[in-house]
Amino acid sequence: MKSFKFVRKLPNLSILLLCMVLPFFLLSCKGTEVQTVSTPNQSTEQEQSVSEPVSSMEISEYTADIPGSEEEIEMVLVPGGTYDMGPFQDSGTYEVKVDSFWIGKYEITWDEYNLFRNEMLEDIRSQVYKNLYGVDIDSDAVSSPTLTEEALDLLRDNDIPADIISLPSPPYSDVTAGMGTNGFPAVSMTHYSAFMFTKWLTVKTGDFYRLPTEAEWEYACRAANSNSYEPIKNQSELNEHAWYRGNSNRKYHQPGTKEPNPLGIYDMLGNVAEWTFDQYHEDYTSILEHNPADNPYFKPTELYPRAVRGGSWMDSAEAVSCIQRRGSDPSWKMRDPQLPKSLWWHTNAPFVGLRVVRPINEPSSVDEMEEYWIEAIQDYN
Amino acid sequence: MKKTSLAAGGGILLSSLPVSSSAYAAANDVINVAVVGCGGRGTGAANQALNADEGVKIVALADLFRDRLDDCYNTLTQAHPDGDRIDVPEEHKFVGFDGYKNAIELADVVILATTPGYRPAHFEEAVRQGKHVFMEKPLGTSADGVRRILQAGREAEQKNLNVVVGLQRHYQTNYHEALKHVHDNKIGKITAGQVYWNSAGVWVRERQPDQTELEYQNRNWYYFNWLCGDHILEQHIHNIDVANWFIGEYPVSAQGMGGREVRTGKDHGQIYDHHFVEFTYPSGAVIASQCRHQPDTFSRVAEHFQGTYGTLEVDSSNKALIKDHDGVVLYDHDGMNDPNPYQVEHDKLFAAIRNGDVISDTENGAKATLSAIMGRMATYSGQVITWDQAINAQDKMVPDNMTWDTPPPVMPDENGNYPVPKPGITSVLGEESTVSRG
Numbered sequence: 001m002k003s004f005k006f007v008r009k010l011p012n013l014s015i016l017l018l019c020m021v022l023p024f025f026l027l028s029c030k031g032t033e034v035q036t037v038s039t040p041n042q043s044t045e046q047e048q049s050v051s052e053p054v055s056s057m058e059i060s061e062y063t064a065d066i067p068g069s070e071e072e073i074e075m076v077l078v079p080g081g082t083y084d085m086g087p088f089q090d091s092g093t094y095e096v097k098v099d100s101f102w103i104g105k106y107e108i109t110w111d112e113y114n115l116f117r118n119e120m121l122e123d124i125r126s127q128v129y130k131n132l133y134g135v136d137i138d139s140d141a142v143s144s145p146t147l148t149e150e151a152l153d154l155l156r157d158n159d160i161p162a163d164i165i166s167l168p169s170p171p172y173s174d175v176t177a178g179m180g181t182n183g184f185p186a187v188s189m190t191h192y193s194a195f196m197f198t199k200w201l202t203v204k205t206g207d208f209y210r211l212p213t214e215a216e217w218e219y220a221c222r223a224a225n226s227n228s229y230e231p232i233k234n235q236s237e238l239n240e241h242a243w244y245r246g247n248s249n250r251k252y253h254q255p256g257t258k259e260p261n262p263l264g265i266y267d268m269l270g271n272v273a274e275w276t277f278d279q280y281h282e283d284y285t286s287i288l289e290h291n292p293a294d295n296p297y298f299k300p301t302e303l304y305p306r307a308v309r310g311g312s313w314m315d316s317a318e319a320v321s322c323i324q325r326r327g328s329d330p331s332w333k334m335r336d337p338q339l340p341k342s343l344w345w346h347t348n349a350p351f352v353g354l355r356v357v358r359p360i361n362e363p364s365s366v367d368e369m370e371e372y373w374i375e376a377i378q379d380y381n
Numbered sequence: 382m383k384k385t386s387l388a389a390g391g392g393i394l395l396s397s398l399p400v401s402s403s404a405y406a407a408a409n410d411v412i413n414v415a416v417v418g419c420g421g422r423g424t425g426a427a428n429q430a431l432n433a434d435e436g437v438k439i440v441a442l443a444d445l446f447r448d449r450l451d452d453c454y455n456t457l458t459q460a461h462p463d464g465d466r467i468d469v470p471e472e473h474k475f476v477g478f479d480g481y482k483n484a485i486e487l488a489d490v491v492i493l494a495t496t497p498g499y500r501p502a503h504f505e506e507a508v509r510q511g512k513h514v515f516m517e518k519p520l521g522t523s524a525d526g527v528r529r530i531l532q533a534g535r536e537a538e539q540k541n542l543n544v545v546v547g548l549q550r551h552y553q554t555n556y557h558e559a560l561k562h563v564h565d566n567k568i569g570k571i572t573a574g575q576v577y578w579n580s581a582g583v584w585v586r587e588r589q590p591d592q593t594e595l596e597y598q599n600r601n602w603y604y605f606n607w608l609c610g611d612h613i614l615e616q617h618i619h620n621i622d623v624a625n626w627f628i629g630e631y632p633v634s635a636q637g638m639g640g641r642e643v644r645t646g647k648d649h650g651q652i653y654d655h656h657f658v659e660f661t662y663p664s665g666a667v668i669a670s671q672c673r674h675q676p677d678t679f680s681r682v683a684e685h686f687q688g689t690y691g692t693l694e695v696d697s698s699n700k701a702l703i704k705d706h707d708g709v710v711l712y713d714h715d716g717m718n719d720p721n722p723y724q725v726e727h728d729k730l731f732a733a734i735r736n737g738d739v740i741s742d743t744e745n746g747a748k749a750t751l752s753a754i755m756g757r758m759a760t761y762s763g764q765v766i767t768w769d770q771a772i773n774a775q776d777k778m779v780p781d782n783m784t785w786d787t788p789p790p791v792m793p794d795e796n797g798n799y800p801v802p803k804p805g806i807t808s809v810l811g812e813e814s815t816v817s818r819g
Binding site: 114340347 | 420421422424425426427428456460549579580581582583676677679680681682683696698699722723
């Protein structure tokens with residue numbers, strides 16, 4: 001009967017810290033690159049405890065291994081600050097405060113996204129309960145496509161949702177539009193699918209990943225620079241930084257083949273447009289509260305529109321900037337022949353992809369994480 | 382997004398005259414639609430019918446399975462919550478093998494969207510009852526089925542019935558624009574081409590403990606030839622059809638190879654996970670056709686043609702790119718605002734019914750179906766298959782008058798595996814013909 005045992009979740013980052021205090025460990029920590037540490041008195045803190053809260057450390061770069069694979073995601077620190085977001089169409093700028101976070105140096109590629117696509121539900125389910133809720137469920141209880149009654153009872157008794165993660169169904173058609181997979185950016189996923197990818201990554205790594213908020217995305221794009229924003233007007237300079245309609249040859253390209261921004265982040269402009277966390281609001285500034293707005297975001301409650309940033313290989317030069325905003329649209333699933341339409345795939349959006357962020361101030365419990373997760377909404381358009 | 386302006390004004394009371402008696406519907410008549418096959422596609426097609434014409438009502442649903450029927454009903458009700466456009470009382474919900482007959486009786490227009498194996502019987506019945514038809518591709522899974530479709534299609538034409546077939550590229554703007562340029566001789570005579578449906582594959586429905594063998598096969602129908610016809614037919618028909626359409630001919634022969642390398646489990650039934658076929662046309666053009674269902678491999682769904690003057694690349698994501706042999710772009714279609722071809726199919730169908738026009742997609746749909754079947758015959762047998770051999774094949778696969786007691790046409794062995802075709806061994810043309818081993 002005893003199918004649960006409670007285990008204490010060891011924060012993944014403690015392994016990273018261990019590598020720093022004991023330099024000879026560095027070589028043995030495959031795939032973990034640590035470059036600088038910005039917190040004063042770090043060594044004494046680290047010596048005291050390897051499980052020091054993450055927020056006290058601001059590592060400028062690290063590499064997240066995806067367990068069980070050869071893939072890794074390189075993350076870059078965006079130090080927090082205050083900046084004038086925008087200018088927005090018709091409504092000028094708005095002062096916004098953003099806390100420190102790490103952001104993916106590159107857009108997520110098919111190699112990474114396909115790990116999520118090819119994941120087996122029965123495998124990931126037990127990891128969800130263990131890594132997020134700290135409970136071990138009898139593997140027999142979760143190994144079949146449907147959970148056993150006993151497992152459901154146990155989940156209910158422990159106040160754990162049974163359907164915490166779901167996985168993509170196969171797409172109807174070719175979601176790459178023939179543009180290639182290996183090393184190329186993942187595209188065509190719905191906002192819900194991109195969200196679920198970050199949840200999956202959270203379960204896999206034990207660290208909290210999510211999509212960047214619009215405010216974070218723009219701040220990272222501007223390289224945490226609080227000066228007023230000047231879009232790149234010079235064509236040849238834009239060519240150095242971005243794949244867009246003028247130079248993309250009608251397709252996406254491998255991330256990292258253009259010059260990065262001053263923080264070392266690639267392809268914020270162009271290549272693939274990127275999902276953000278937010279519901280898209282045309283009147284973004286008028287619904288912000290406080291001045292400066294404190295880490296603003298708008299959790300999606302409607303299926304459309306949701307906010308996309310950065311412009312893509314299909315867009316004109318003017319649409320490739322840190323301030324250009326776009327909302328998703330039902331026409332992005334135009335050629336889905338079924339009803340309800342796919343929760344997971346767009347048929348007409350081979351231009352939208354994603355990158356992930358990890359806030360320095362991680363939610364301290366699963367309950368807090370749940371604030372950042374969204375429910376699926378069926379598409380009857 | 383929904384069209385609401387087709388009937389004049391919003392508040393007009395719609396009269397309920399049977400339109401099929403005259404094959405003509407006045408602008409404010411109700412058009413009653415029945416859905417036969419209530420999966421995701423049947424539900425999608427019903428939604429498009431409702432969006433095409435304000436006079437459309439869904440009045441009957443038929444499916445093998447009650448849960449699928451209920452999903453369809455609930456989805457349509459969610460998508461069209463206002464008014465009584467989803468008007469399907471309990472007695473008009475038909476479950477089982479024979480329900481289609483009752484559903485068709487109640488309708489002016491029928492949507493046939495079951496698994497393809499049943500299409501010939503359903504189409505015959507719709508035509509017999511004099512109803513307009515939207516039917517999904519493919520139009521059958523065997524040459525036997527294609528012959529029945531062609532026969533019923535001739536009867537439909539005599540009755541002036543509209544028949545739209547869900548080969549939606551024929552209703553897609555970039556294809557029509559590309560074809561105009563082909564007819565304008567921009568690429569010259571098409572001599573060769575490559576058509577692709579390479580993707581990761583589709584859903585699998587695992588066997589459930591309480592299922593009979595026949596129910597299991599119908600639930601997991603994609604993997605059984607008598608129901609699905611293999612993915613070279615069920616999906617790749619679209620691309621082979623485009624080759625036929627753009628060349629303006631049907632192939633005289635096919636030869637190719639195929640097999641299963643990755644998708645080899647018990648729940649993967651009998652079908653291959655890849656096929657590669659050369660289709661030869663009367664004009665001498667040769668089309669290389671490839672279709673693959675293998676995850677983590679190169680994916681492409683498109684049609685490419687080489688002509689004497691230039692090349693054409695066209696695909697379902699609204700691309701149409703024409704270049705001369707020096708690479709100079711002669712035409713680059715901007716399809717950003719092209720309409721949804723699935724919606725256009727229904728817009729045209731219901732407009733034709735209103736206007737007294739006749740759309741007859743049956744013959745091309747049947748011959749596209751046969752082309753893909755011919756490709757499958759080539760890969761399964763490893764032989765050259767001619768059009769004449771294919772169209773005359775004695776290959777009946779779907780039993781007549783099925784009930785839940787009918788033995789399934791294919792059974793698993795003692796280990797739960799199904800027979801998979803083997804090139805050089807499998808015969809595909811039936812007992813009354815032989816395959817040339819030349």
